[in-house]
Amino acid sequence: MLYRENGQFKTSYRADQQIFPIRQDRIAVGLLLAVAFVVVPGLAPEYTFRAILIPFLILSLAALGLNILVGYCGQISLGTGAFMAVGAYAAYNFHVRVEGLPLVVSLLLGGLCATGVGVLFGIPSLRIRGLYLAVATLAAQFFVDWAFLRIRWFTHDSASGSVSVSGLQVAGLPLETPAQKYYFCLITVLVFALLAKNLVRGAIGREWMAIRDMDVAAAVIGIRPVYAKLTAFAVSSFLVGVAGGLWGFIHLGAWEPAAFGIDRSFQLLFMVIIGGLGSIMGSFFGAAFIVVLPILLNQVPGWFGLPLSTATASHLESMIFGALIVFFLVVEPHGLARLWSTAKEKLRLWPFPH
Amino acid sequence: MRLKPLVLATLTAAVCSSVLAPAVWAQAKEQFFPVLVYRTGAYAPNGVPWANGYLDYLKLVNAQGGLNGVKLTYEECETGYATDRGVECYERLKGKGATLFQPLSTGITFALTEKAPQDKVPLITAGYGRSESADGGVFKWNFPLLGTYWVNADVLVQHIGKKEGGLNKLRGKKIALVYHDSPFGKEPIPLLQERAKMHGFELQMLPVTAPGVEQKSTWLQVRQARPDYVLLWGWGVMNSTALKEAQATGYPREKMYGVWWAGAEPDVKDVGEGARGYSAAAMQHGVHPDAKVVQNILNLVHAKGQGTGPREEVGTVLYMRGMLSAMLGVEGVKRAQERFGKGKVMTAEQVRWGLENLSLDQAKLDALGFAGVMRPVSTSCVDHMGSSWVRVHSWDGKKWSFSSDWYQADEQILKPMVKSAADRYAAEKKLERRPPADCQS
Numbered sequence: 001m002l003y004r005e006n007g008q009f010k011t012s013y014r015a016d017q018q019i020f021p022i023r024q025d026r027i028a029v030g031l032l033l034a035v036a037f038v039v040v041p042g043l044a045p046e047y048t049f050r051a052i053l054i055p056f057l058i059l060s061l062a063a064l065g066l067n068i069l070v071g072y073c074g075q076i077s078l079g080t081g082a083f084m085a086v087g088a089y090a091a092y093n094f095h096v097r098v099e100g101l102p103l104v105v106s107l108l109l110g111g112l113c114a115t116g117v118g119v120l121f122g123i124p125s126l127r128i129r130g131l132y133l134a135v136a137t138l139a140a141q142f143f144v145d146w147a148f149l150r151i152r153w154f155t156h157d158s159a160s161g162s163v164s165v166s167g168l169q170v171a172g173l174p175l176e177t178p179a180q181k182y183y184f185c186l187i188t189v190l191v192f193a194l195l196a197k198n199l200v201r202g203a204i205g206r207e208w209m210a211i212r213d214m215d216v217a218a219a220v221i222g223i224r225p226v227y228a229k230l231t232a233f234a235v236s237s238f239l240v241g242v243a244g245g246l247w248g249f250i251h252l253g254a255w256e257p258a259a260f261g262i263d264r265s266f267q268l269l270f271m272v273i274i275g276g277l278g279s280i281m282g283s284f285f286g287a288a289f290i291v292v293l294p295i296l297l298n299q300v301p302g303w304f305g306l307p308l309s310t311a312t313a314s315h316l317e318s319m320i321f322g323a324l325i326v327f328f329l330v331v332e333p334h335g336l337a338r339l340w341s342t343a344k345e346k347l348r349l350w351p352f353p354h
Numbered sequence: 355m356r357l358k359p360l361v362l363a364t365l366t367a368a369v370c371s372s373v374l375a376p377a378v379w380a381q382a383k384e385q386f387f388p389v390l391v392y393r394t395g396a397y398a399p400n401g402v403p404w405a406n407g408y409l410d411y412l413k414l415v416n417a418q419g420g421l422n423g424v425k426l427t428y429e430e431c432e433t434g435y436a437t438d439r440g441v442e443c444y445e446r447l448k449g450k451g452a453t454l455f456q457p458l459s460t461g462i463t464f465a466l467t468e469k470a471p472q473d474k475v476p477l478i479t480a481g482y483g484r485s486e487s488a489d490g491g492v493f494k495w496n497f498p499l500l501g502t503y504w505v506n507a508d509v510l511v512q513h514i515g516k517k518e519g520g521l522n523k524l525r526g527k528k529i530a531l532v533y534h535d536s537p538f539g540k541e542p543i544p545l546l547q548e549r550a551k552m553h554g555f556e557l558q559m560l561p562v563t564a565p566g567v568e569q570k571s572t573w574l575q576v577r578q579a580r581p582d583y584v585l586l587w588g589w590g591v592m593n594s595t596a597l598k599e600a601q602a603t604g605y606p607r608e609k610m611y612g613v614w615w616a617g618a619e620p621d622v623k624d625v626g627e628g629a630r631g632y633s634a635a636a637m638q639h640g641v642h643p644d645a646k647v648v649q650n651i652l653n654l655v656h657a658k659g660q661g662t663g664p665r666e667e668v669g670t671v672l673y674m675r676g677m678l679s680a681m682l683g684v685e686g687v688k689r690a691q692e693r694f695g696k697g698k699v700m701t702a703e704q705v706r707w708g709l710e711n712l713s714l715d716q717a718k719l720d721a722l723g724f725a726g727v728m729r730p731v732s733t734s735c736v737d738h739m740g741s742s743w744v745r746v747h748s749w750d751g752k753k754w755s756f757s758s759d760w761y762q763a764d765e766q767i768l769k770p771m772v773k774s775a776a777d778r779y780a781a782e783k784k785l786e787r788r789p790p791a792d793c794q795s
Contacts, residue, residue, distance in 0.1 A: 051445040055438065096782065149535050150561070159544045159775070160484070160537035162464045166783050176472060252437060253468030256461050256537050258564065259437050295442065298432070310430040311393035311402075318394075 003347040019197055022348075036186060041179045049178035050251075056291045057185040058246045063271040063283035064189075064196055065239030070269070071278035072200055073232035074212030075125050076133055079140035080240055080268045082121075085260035086144060087114040087241025088248035089154050092163050095249075096156050103168050103175070107188075107245040114241020115234045117144070122233030126226055129215075141262055148257040164254030181250050188246065192239055197280050199235060208232050209278070274328055276337025285336035293321060385421060385687055385699050387412055387428040387680075388447035390458050395434040396565040397590035399620040400672055404458065405430065406663030407676025410651050413662070415684055417654040422697040426684070437461040444469070453702040454478060454683050454709070460538040470495040476706040478686070480679045481506075481614060481637040485541055486775035490710065490738035491787045493776065497709050499682050499731060501742045503613065504771065505763040506635050507542035507585070509744040510611045511549045512761055514583050525554035528579065532572060532596060533587035535561040542587060542613070544775075548767060566592025573599040586612040586634075593621035597629045607632040611746070618671035622749045630751040636671070638728040639678055640747045641754045643669035647677070647723030671754060678728065685714060685722075710735060710793075729760065735793030742768070 003024050010016040020026045044053065066080050091110025094101055121140040125133050148154050148161070155163050168175040175181055199205050207228040210218035219225055248255045267290060275286020297317045301308045308316070332339050346353070391405035392398060412426045420426060429450065431443035440462030444455060455470075456478045457463045463483040470477050471494060478497045479487070485504040487496035514529070515521035531546060533539030539561065550557040558581055560572045566588055573596075576584065584605065586596055593616040600607055608631040612621070617634020642648055648669045655661050656668065667673050690700045690708030700708070713732040719725060731740035746758040780787060 045449060047445045047449040051442040055442075160460070160464075160540045162461070162537040164464060164468050164783075166468050252441060252465045254464040255437065256464065258461060258536060263436075309393075310391060310405075310432045311398075314394045314432040314434065 003344070003350070005348060017201075019201075033190075037183075041182065044182075046178050049182050052292060052295065053182055054178070054185055054251050055247075056287055057182070057189045058243050058251055059268070059271065059291055060284045060287040061189045061192055061246065062240050062243035062268050063275060063287050064193060064280060065236045065241075065243060066268050067272045067275075067277065067279070067283045068196060068200065068208070068239065069232050069236035070272055071276070071282070072205060072212060073208040073229060073236075074129075075122070075229060075232060076130060077137040077236075078134045078262075078265050078269065079121060079137035079144075081260040081262060081264035082137075082141040082144035083114045083118050083237045083240040084244025084247060084264065085148060085257060086117045086237075087111055087244030088255065088260065089148055089163070090114065090241070091245035091249065092165065093154065093156065095165060103170050103249070107242055107249065110245040111238045111241035114244065115238040118233045118237020118240070119230055122230055122237075125229050125233065138262075141265055145257050145261065160256075162254060162256040163248075165249050166253065168249060175250070185246060185250060188242070192242065193280060193284075196235075196239065200280065204228075204231060212278075270325060274325065274335055276335030276340075279335070279337035281340065282335050282337030285340065289336065293324070297321070383424045383697065383699055384427045385424050386447075386451045386453065387426055387683065388443070388450075388452040388455055389428050389430045390433050390440060390443050390447075390456060390462070391430055392433050392435045392458070394432060395436075397435050400590050400615070400618060401435070401458070403618075403620075403663065403667050403670055403672040404676035404679075406661075406667060407673035407678075408456075408680045409662040409676075410655050410668070410673075411647075411677040411680035411684070413655045413660055414647075414651050417658075417660075418650075421684065421688055422691055424691075424697060424699055433459065433462060435459050435461075437465050441465055441469075448473060448475060453700060453705045454686065456480065456679055456683065457483075460484075460536065460541070464537060467493070467496060473702075474706075475702045476686070476709050478679065478683055478709065480682055481675070482538070485545075486772050486779060488737065488739040489772050489776035490733075490735050491776065492780045492785060493738065494788055494792075495706060497686075497733070497738045497740075499709075499712075499733070499738075499740050500678070500728075501637050501739060501744065501763070503538075503541040503587075504545040504768055505739070505742040505744060506613050506637060507545045508549065508763040508768060509742075509746075509761040510585055510613075510635055511546070511553075512764070513746050513758060514611065515553070516758075521553050527555045527583070528558060528581040529555050529583045529585060530558040530560055530576060530579065530581035531585045531587060532560045532562060532569075532576070533585075534566055534589055534592055535563050538589065538615075539587045542585075545767070545771065546585075548771060552767070562588070562592060562596075564592075565590060567595050569595050569599050573603045573605070576600075576605055577603050582609065584610045586610055586616050588612065588621075589615045590620075594624045594629075597622060597625040597632060601625070601628040611635070614675075614744075617747060617754070618675075619754070620672070627751045629749050631748065633746050633748040633757060636745045636747045636754075636756070638741075638743055638745075639671075639674045640745065640756055641669060641671055642674055642727050645669070645723060645727045646725060647681075647727070648674075650723055651677070674727070678724075681722065681724070682709075682712075682731070685718075686712060689713075709733065710738070712740060735788070 005022050008023055020029055069075050069077050087110040090113035091106045094106040094109045121137055124136040155161050175184055207223045210223050211228045215225055271286030271290050274289055276282025294317050297320055298313055389408055392401035412428050415426050431447055433440040433443055444466055454476045457466050463479050466477055476495050478499055480499045481501055483498045485502035487493035487498050488502055515524055546557050558579055560575055562569050562572055588596055610632050612634035614635045614637040622629040651668055656665050686709035687700050687705055689712055690704040694704045710733055715730045729743045733740040742763040744761050745756050747754045748757040
């Protein structure tokens with residue numbers, strides 16, 4: 001009853017093309033933003049910020065980046081961790097080598113470096129696809145791991161290969177308390193999510209999707225595969241690189257290449273698949289699922305007073321996690337985002353389905 | 355209508371409990387100890403005995419009446435040796451009133467080093483962590499008690515020098531460092547390079563990709579270069595693999611020396627006879643089934659069915675390390691109580707003071723039951739390491755036993771290195787050294 005749109009008529013193209021064409025959606029999103037900006041910072045304890053919200057936001061951004069590549073353009077990538085690492089280490093180098101460079105500029109430059117590397121490793125996508133491409137991007141993962149472990153210049157001659165940042169500021173404001181960091185991540189993620197949404201709605205997004213659905217047909221109707229594929233790699237790696245920078249700078253503070261290992265790549269791929277391929281919303285769902293679920297599974301037995309040993313809890317976590325992934329893929333291969341939109345469709349007809 | 359009383363009752367109960375809960379909590383005097391462990395993952399075989407030792411010691415303290423009447427509580431959190439999981443654990447347990455952390459991983463240590471000063475929580479990294487954090491003037495919240503990887507590397511070079519008949523005999527020799535390719539494995543490199551320059555030996559660096567099961571090419575290089583000694587900086591499955599490869603390559607195990615993480619039972623047990631003659635540094639302790647504290651644990655904890663792991667494990671190398679780490683934390687709290695009030699629950703900042711003014715002399719150690727296990731530790735504002743005593747122990751195919759006397763790292767080499775590395779860190783982070791007044795409080 002609340003979610004019915006009769007009486008909402010669009011009289012202009014502008015109104016018809018907005019991101020949330022239904023009024024209830026707009027209100028819901030507005031409320032969600034109000035909660036994110038006003039209510040959450042007032043209520044959330046430090047733990048929620050640092051262990052859940054900040055990682056969730058950063059990984060959402062990375063998943064968003066990967067979703068553009070895998071979900072919208074259909075180029076499977078297993079090198080997301082590598083592009084995150086490039087973003088983080090490049091931003092670090094700009095941060096320590098260029099005196100007085102603002103943090104935002106360092107992060108964006110880090111993202112640009114990741115774009116370069118991403119495009120470079122995207123070139124093989126012009127010749128190969130599917131599983132073969134996945135393996136080619138895997139090469140990026142191994143190469144980048146190797147480079148940041150062995151080439152000392154990248155780590156600013158740190159003896160141990162681990163780098164760290166501190167005393168971060170944005171426009172003169174310190175980034176120290178969890179709430180400040182949360183705001184910084186939130187705003188960054190929102191800006192990039194909005195940009196990404198508009199990109200995938202626009203001409204370029206349609207080119208990506210055409211390539212994804214059938215690249216030969218796309219080429220026949222005049223889409224240049226080179227341009228479409230490489231822009232997808234560029235935009236995707238840029239977002240992933242910025243997310244990597246945030247992960248290192250804001251979340252961890254000090255990191256080593258292991259923070260962006262192959263596990264991270266898989267984790268992000270799971271996020272995209274579970275959240276929903278080819279959906280901006282899905283990236284957020286996926287990130288929330290993968291970030292929050294292990295923590296929940298870890299704590300739930302404790303809430304019910306079940307004495308589980310740490311090792312058992314940890315093994316259980318892996319098992320339940322694996323089972324849930326399989327379950328989701330069987331029940332809804334299009335991910336949580338698809339479930340969400342099905343629910344919305346149903347609500348729009350409720351209570352009189354036809 | 356009937357819902358109303360129910361709702362009211364629930365609300366009253368909720369309000370009451372939230373008002374009363376803190377009062378109850380304040381009455382029960384409990385000092386909370388977070389326990390970051392890894393009982394799963396690639397490093398679990400080594401992580402489990404450590405965790406069991408740590409918990410058993412806390413249980414022992416409780417069995418003996420707590421800390422001047424303060425009961426110790428604890429909660430485990432599984433990190434799986436992953437930095438982001440470790441950070442999550444840190445945040446979770448910090449929120450529950452943790453007053454000190456032992457990260458048990460170089461990666462987590464690096465990440466927490468950036469967070470600890472803001473949260474004002476001390477970190478104990480007993481025998482690991484960043485080597486330059488021994489400098490308390492810059493690293494106010496880090497305590498690499500019992501020594502660092504630089505101490506470890508320095509002593510191994512001393513030991514090799516002694517075997518050769520003097521450090522000057524090392525000239526022209528070749529020493530290979532087979533290391534875990536991570537910050538942990540790279541940590542000793544600066545010190546070894548310094549020593550190589552001093553004594554004129556050639557240092558050959560052979561990284562092994564984590565987790566270290568793939569070492570064929572590394573040992574091919576060893577076979578080609580035929581180094582006079584191999585230093586093994588490994589962890590977990592990498593150690594036993596290295597020993598097997600050495601056996602296959604025919605490299606004499608007598609010429610292999612491990613870091614203390616590579617000198618425990620899980621590392622050599624599978625190799626058994628094949629590892630005979632292999633030695634490793636023992637940062638203070640080795641295997642001590644006869645130590646009084648081990649007997650206490652067996653009698654007061656395990657005999658009552660409260661032991662954390664299997665009984666046979668008590669007294670083994672990594673179990674002892676976990677126990678020792680717990681003891682250092684507990685002693686830090688105890689020292690803080692001496693100043694801020696016995697029988698009170700200490701805050702993180704008070705515990706930090708306790709750790710900075712730790713003085714565990716032989717008499718205290720004997721009283722705690724650590725006679726023969728370790729030597730005295732005494733920290734200060736500048737020296738957050740407290741001691742740098744190391745022995746070397748060797749594997750005879752069945753058990754570890756000490757094969758050398760006590761060594762101490764060479765202050766003259768270590769001190770300037772620690773200071774310059776700490777200064778570099780301070781300059782990078784735009785930190786000031788702590789003023790002398792800061793040490794008084």
